[in-house]
Amino acid sequence: MTAGSELDRLLDEATALPAVPAAAAAAYASRCERLAEQVDKRIEAHLGLREALSRVPAEVRRVNHRNHARFMASVLTLGAWEVMVRTVVWVYRSYQARGLPADYFPCVVESFLEAVQSELPPDAAAAVAPAYRFLRKHHSDFVALAASSSPPPRGTPSPWYDRFLSALLRSDMPAVLSLAREAVTDRTAVVPFYLETIGPAMEEVGRLWETGRISTAQEHIATAMVGRAMAALYERHILGTPRRGRAVVACATGEFHELGARMVADLLEMDGWDVRYAGADVPVENFHLLCSPPPFLVALSASMYFHVPRVRDIIAALRSDPTLAGTRIIVGGRAFSDQPELPRRIGADAWGASAEDAVRLARSWWEEAQAGAR
Template structure:
């Protein structure tokens, strides 16, 4: 129940009906795969909407209304894999081999596949976006459908990062004379692989990147952005409940030293679901993946609005 309230709070605070609906669709599917009743979910959420409305404040009435509208739409949605977080074509080829090896706890085979491909001339962006990213998305679907364990989810994501780190001598081989990028995951956000990939692709394009990882305290970001004279700060969130933290980070950066001239990019799953969300959190732009993020940052620095 607490989790529902957090999603509702977040969706309301950034005025995003579609983020709330996406969460409920995801929840309905998760109930389906765990063998829980969809009718129970629907009636408990209906009770929640009534209890929130009974509070009577302007905010609670608005939240209850959002929840009721989302529930009416939820009825029309199928249960299996209908959330964007869990949809998409099945993975094939190298992505499937990479994931299968790690699901079998075999880091060596997954590592050989990646390092062998890079040694054979495959570009790092292709490895990231066509092998590792799809493998991670499939990992999420398998967890969602209760077909793998939590241990496997943790192992695969941690092993993927170990393998990505082995590409760092190549990523940082050239002297970086380009603009400075500070890349962080918003306060509370544990998913760091997406932001890490984005930062690495900036590095490959000659940017000087400072990637700080998951759950970064917002004040520290303001200090660092000033200290390293960042041209762009990139803020990532994967879980919708962390979108308000993205918005708060943007406000803090704008108010901090040098904040007016600095560009802020935001991204991650909620920004792919709600295409206009980046504007409502006060950012300068967004992009659905690392390659497009570099293009967007270059466009903004060249004076694009």
Template sequence: MEKSKQIKDFLEVRKNDLAVRIVELQYGMQPDFWKTYGDEGKKLSIRDAGYHLPFLGEAIAENNPEIFSKYVVWVKTLFHNLKFPDDVVPKTLECTQLAIEEASPEYGQITAVFIQAGLNELNKPLQSISSYIQEDEPLADVLKAYLNALLSGDKNKAASLIMETFMKGCPVKDIYLKIFQPAQYEVGRLWMSNQISVAKEHFCSAATQMIMSQLYPYIFNNEKKGKTFIGACVGGELHEIGIRMVADFFEMEGWDTYYLGANTPASVLINAAEEYQADVLGLSVALPYHRSLLKDTISQIRQSKYARDLKIIIGGVAINEFSKNWNIFGADAYASDALGAVCEAEKMVEI
């Protein structure tokens, strides 16, 4: 096994004891600061120290320090909005390096380069994340009204707004890409800037999925193209709304579609491809540390008897963020959104 992959596996297997050691070291360095957080605070610090390791592992496995440095800026922003002092994250990274060096001096030499890249990025001033609502978009007013209805807990009002917009002639595709998608991104931004709770974010996502279902009777296309699309998230990935949208766009274009949802292992994808006689498989990843899993999943599909020649298209925010190298995964195509997904797939199957 390659050294980089060994380090990724090591960080995964040793995640819990490394996290405990990182926090021990950090509490030792800043005893007065941490005293105020008590036992519960210590448990949360251990959990958070553990979160960082898969991102570090993924950056090393891909030899792409940007995966880790973008992540640490994300953590810094999150902690800043939670009113934690700005030196917490750099200290955690320092202690992460020390804990890894203690456990394996050999691996520590390699992690040092990636952790340093993260520390360098942390030295730069924080950028605020701007709103995903673009005022000059024709549907901006509906988007704002939709989001406000959801944030105030009124899912019926949100649903009525969407149905009214549709009845006035707005295409379902525009409702998906100009209302649901930016509304979801905006919900993520508000959560990250500590303006809404996790509960509110869950509620908005669940309500949007419910409202998408109300549009279902209108997405089926009677002019079938005789092609089949399967869409799913790779194992462990729970962000399913994006790939659900992608599957619906295929349905609207006259494809037969099978949306398998979140958390789908390679074996299930291989069986599904055979069972449904798929032409194209779409795989979605939102979390950067699932990128290796995407690669492994595609490699398993390529080694299978039935599905090895299946056309595979990939997407999701974890690909969009580093889209230049989408071709390292062994897929046939990539698209940044649902519209592009159908376009790329139809080129592959020559429609």
């Protein structure tokens, strides 16, 4: 069977899993920390995993267990079985690339299943357990799928892509900067440089990290270099005089991936918006300050699926504020890829695949509002 049809078979079976009642998903979501603590203990005590555990620092394991619990809370709350399957393939691939033996995963799944059964009320545990049984049953399918290659970057990279990526991987900041300056000689070159050079290069950096071919340190340096290059371009080409409405751009609470949101902020600003850019990990309670005076637009970014409930909470907080009745909310980022109905379900007005989409939508809403006001 090919990797594609094997994946389709798993997706079909997963999407037939029974829906988890909202109360059971909420019971799981409210106990993420306790579930992760139980799993920490069970995994540390697992004698068969001694050698495997020595390859991953205890702190990284702790973070991973919490990420897993938050991820499953999102999956159970939103019924996102397809996201679960695709992400578990990624987990197997990236952890094995870091030297963890495949046997590690069934132990984690079993530990979560036991933790669910001991921490959740019986009804909720019974509703959640089929998801973990599914993961346990398909362990060898996930091993096989993880061995197939990860998908290549989306879209067509620009002629600058190879040199840019190579400079990032050499940690060569002068080369990154001079290439950015060479490629972006005026404002019109910002969009293609962001979307066809930086975007695919960062995606490839992620792929190399996922498959263990570059270290976490190299990935951090590459991201920092991109941020510094974007700052240089910002000063030269983006900073301008606002002529449209006010826009707030921020990442969801807990979300550290900020380059995408920063692109949204830069492109909106270049299009004449008066932008307040708040960056990564913005607490829900900060939004009322960010949104005073009321903006025309709020753009929210999330890369990790386990942050979608946080985006939903932020939107709910914004919607409950009567001064923001006219504010449009757009969401974007990797967490929303391939899920056309999700943005509406969490209360957003729209979703954009790219930073350019944010500009297009914002502009059309603005023109509509101006026409209505005349």
